[in-house]
Amino acid sequence: MGEILQINHLEKSFGDHAVLRDINFSVQQGDVICIIGSSGSGKSTLLRCINFLEQPTGGQILYHGKDAATAWKRTLYNSKVGMVFQSFNLFGNLSVLENCVLGQMQVLKARRPEAEQRALEYLEKVGMAAYRQARPAQLSGGQKQRVAIARALCMEPEVLLFDEPTSALDPEMVGEVLSVMQRLAAAGMTMLIVTHEMSFARDVASRVLFMDGGVIVEDAPPAQLFSAPQQPRTQEFLKRVLERQL
Amino acid sequence: MPSNIPTTFIQWISFLVDKYGQLFLRGTGVTLLVALTGTVLGFILGLLVAIVRTIPLPRGKWYRQLPMRLVYLLLNVYIEVFRGTPMIVQSMVIYYGSMMVGIIKRGTPVLPAAILIVSINTGAYMAEIVRGGIISVDKGQKEATTAIGMTHWQSMVHVVLPQAVRNIMPSIGNEFVVNIKDSSVLNVISLNELYFTGKSAAGNYGRYFESFAIIACIYLVLTFTVTRLLRLLERKMDGSKNYTIYGSQSDSQSEITIPAEEA
Numbered sequence: 001m002g003e004i005l006q007i008n009h010l011e012k013s014f015g016d017h018a019v020l021r022d023i024n025f026s027v028q029q030g031d032v033i034c035i036i037g038s039s040g041s042g043k044s045t046l047l048r049c050i051n052f053l054e055q056p057t058g059g060q061i062l063y064h065g066k067d068a069a070t071a072w073k074r075t076l077y078n079s080k081v082g083m084v085f086q087s088f089n090l091f092g093n094l095s096v097l098e099n100c101v102l103g104q105m106q107v108l109k110a111r112r113p114e115a116e117q118r119a120l121e122y123l124e125k126v127g128m129a130a131y132r133q134a135r136p137a138q139l140s141g142g143q144k145q146r147v148a149i150a151r152a153l154c155m156e157p158e159v160l161l162f163d164e165p166t167s168a169l170d171p172e173m174v175g176e177v178l179s180v181m182q183r184l185a186a187a188g189m190t191m192l193i194v195t196h197e198m199s200f201a202r203d204v205a206s207r208v209l210f211m212d213g214g215v216i217v218e219d220a221p222p223a224q225l226f227s228a229p230q231q232p233r234t235q236e237f238l239k240r241v242l243e244r245q246l
Numbered sequence: 247m248p249s250n251i252p253t254t255f256i257q258w259i260s261f262l263v264d265k266y267g268q269l270f271l272r273g274t275g276v277t278l279l280v281a282l283t284g285t286v287l288g289f290i291l292g293l294l295v296a297i298v299r300t301i302p303l304p305r306g307k308w309y310r311q312l313p314m315r316l317v318y319l320l321l322n323v324y325i326e327v328f329r330g331t332p333m334i335v336q337s338m339v340i341y342y343g344s345m346m347v348g349i350i351k352r353g354t355p356v357l358p359a360a361i362l363i364v365s366i367n368t369g370a371y372m373a374e375i376v377r378g379g380i381i382s383v384d385k386g387q388k389e390a391t392t393a394i395g396m397t398h399w400q401s402m403v404h405v406v407l408p409q410a411v412r413n414i415m416p417s418i419g420n421e422f423v424v425n426i427k428d429s430s431v432l433n434v435i436s437l438n439e440l441y442f443t444g445k446s447a448a449g450n451y452g453r454y455f456e457s458f459a460i461i462a463c464i465y466l467v468l469t470f471t472v473t474r475l476l477r478l479l480e481r482k483m484d485g486s487k488n489y490t491i492y493g494s495q496s497d498s499q500s501e502i503t504i505p506a507e508e509a
């Protein structure tokens with residue numbers, strides 16, 4: 001089990017407002033880490049700092065032991081640390097197939113036949129190969145998110161970051177996306193998932209991080225965190241949330 | 247011969263069309279040529295200016311930002327000057343100015359100068375239109391390209407600009423229509439475009455109303471046709487409303503395997 005990412009004393013502030021302070025944790029290969037916490041606790045910002053969509057204002061991210069900010073070429077690092085967004089962000093001008101082909105050809109310098117073949121392979125796995133010709137605007141939210149997952153997988157990343165992947169979906173579409181993610185986890189994909197789906201976190205995660213006020217309050221396996229949370233803040237959050245969800 | 251001189255409006259119209267039809271057609275050709283090339287070149291110019299203006303400032307000390315800031319300043323001056331003065335004045339200044347410093351000689355064809363003037367003028371407007379188009383593309387599009395490792399340039403070429411250009415097609419069409427009409431001001435540097443031919447025809451018989459009624463109709467036909475053609479182009483850019491669902495073994499329950507980590 002190799003260590004892929006190590007986050008050391010990560011900080012991020014927007015002006016005077018500190019969103020992340022002293023974040024420390026590591027990601028081992030095969031980890032499925034769910035990050036939970038209330039809105040504004042810094043979960044999404046943490047994810048966005050990990051692939052440098054936001055510039056951290058302090059601390060370090062080590063990727064295979066080397067500083068991701070300086071020792072790795074940014075484009076290479078970003079292709080290895082994939083991201084799935086809350087609002088899908090499929091390329092609106094391209095078909096489903098081309099969405100999955102573009103990155104392979106531009107970043108991985110793959111040739112078109114191989115890129116298309118791999119794209120179809122992953123589209124097949126998320127059940128969207130039949131829609132290869134469709135444009136993003138013609139798909140439902142759940143379909144878009146499954147294509148977005150296939151697009152990320154096409155880059156053959158080592159880690160996938162999910163930023164609230166089901167929060168923008170209608171309730172009946174949440175299931176189809178979660179089931180794809182569950183199968184990914186079972187296949188050994190390393191994933192970091194910011195989510196409000198507590199039952200998903202409980203059933204699928206290997207570790208759960210609870211964040212509040214820009215710090216990781218508790219980091220434990222789901223069985224422990226959900227049944228016997230140690231910190232008062234975790235207890236209070238879970239009480240509030242689980243009453244509604246389960 | 248007096249018997250040949252028309253007396254009614256209709257007779258004058260048909261007389262002028264008969265006598266100057268060829269001239270009007272050539273004028274129409276020149277107007278279209280100047281408007282079309284001016285719009286296309288102006289669009290390319292505006293695209294370049296807008297792309298340069300969206301390049302983020304380099305991080306670090308002020309002197310590393312200086313070259314980029316100078317470029318921004320120059321582009322701003324260009325946009326302000328050419329949007330802030332009438333094209334009729336610009337054409338006088340550029341045409342007679344370049345003659346004075348000897349870039350062009352008296353008697354050289356005026357057409358290239360005319361196209362240049364319309365292009366530069368259109369470019370200043372297009373720069374702002376394209377900038378608006380780039381801003382209108384959802385930020386998530388750029389983020390998604392960054393997240394899979396694409397560079398700023400790759401992102402612009404393959405994802406942002408295609409959507410930006412689609413969004414500004416109506417404004418580009420506007421500019422084209424404006425150029426068809428406003429190229430008439432180039433008569434001040436004796437470009438034989440449509441308005442200029444109308445003036446020549448009118449002057450010969452002193453029939454201003456009839457001549458320019460014909461010219462007005464031709465302008466209207468041009469702008470109307472161009473507007474419809476651009477609508478068609480827009481629809482073509484949007485692609486088919488239909489798509490094929492391929493019959494396949496596509497199954498959302500299929501097994502997912504992750505390729506083993508290369509050592």
